[in-house]
Amino acid sequence: MPLLEAAGIRKIFGKLTAVDGAALTVRENEFHGLIGPNGSGKSTLMKCIAGAEVPTQGKVRFINTDITTFTPTERARAGMSLKFQITSVLPSLTLYDNILLALQGHCSLFDLVFSRSRRQLHDQVMMMLTQFRLADRAFDAAAALSHGQQQWLEIAMALAGKPRLLLLDEPTGGMSLEERRVTGELLRPIKEHCSLVIVEHDLDFIRDICDRLTVLDQGRVLATGSVAEIQADKSVQEIYLRRA
Structure with missing residues (x-):
């Protein structure tokens, strides 16, 4: 049974569809990375999972409970913890x-x-x-x-x-190379008792610590798989070249 399941997540802000039918599954004791170009919907999807935003459509299940309408406090009590980019x-x-x-x-x-x-x-x-x-x-x-x-x-x-699940939104932003390396060392031991979903722009960092990756582009899931599978995916390579 997955620890976290987000299915058909759609989030609309006025005329902007920030997330369009995205899905994410996280297993017990798994480090799962969310990557994609700027504006691809990563942080918005994370906020829908954390309860900072309520999805326009879709469901979020955590430890086999529908938490779609739970407040952030209720999600914390259920075993979810969040750290946004700003300290x-x-x-x-x-x-x-x-x-x-x-x-x-x-x-x-x-x-x-x-x-x-x-x-x-x-x-x-x-x-x-x-x-x-x-x-x-x-x-x-x-x-x-x-x-x-x-x-x-x-x-x-x-x-x-x-917590059973820790959500991190760009934790290495503004860090030196040495601080990023140490951050990876500090996070690895928590896998014994806590899963992780992490939004990160530093592809080298996220590749080193994550078991699986989900790639977003224009609010939609482009690919999900192991690090090796994502690295070999031609469509993923294309969007990063296109946005470079």
Whole structure:
């Protein structure tokens, strides 16, 4: 049974059809990339999956439940987590407190009211900071981090609730080559417990970490397959040459 199924997704904004009948299937413990030229509908499809946009037509099923009309909060409770391209960490707070707040979002009201969560969550906070190579900056303000480090912090925050599916929209945008390499290293271990859908323009990056790719062009799915199958697809080669 697939973890995520999006079928016949259509999204219309006025006279613009941004996504036109797109479909996406993601399996358990799979890294699935969404690629295509600028304006192909990748981010809009991602938003329809995440609940930031409601599709004009089509269905989204997650863990065999129809979540098409679920709010983003309801999707998060079901086990889905999203990180958009723009970093949304709290810059004046320390890295430690950013992670702590993300974890506290999944605590009971009783633990929060009686201030038990900080002590109980300390080990988890430090474990996540260590996992994303940020433990030595734990008590620095998030604003002091490089752009790439802020992205790693936000990915760690998105994983705080132990989601079954993580959605990432262009996480390497603005990163250096070294930061992109490290980002791939940081993401690979989460496959043991979390699937990933990632929108990315860096084809080398996405090719290195993804199991399968879906290619969009003008709002429609052009091809879906393994990395090798997509690389060999003549129609995919054509659209990238056409838009180069």
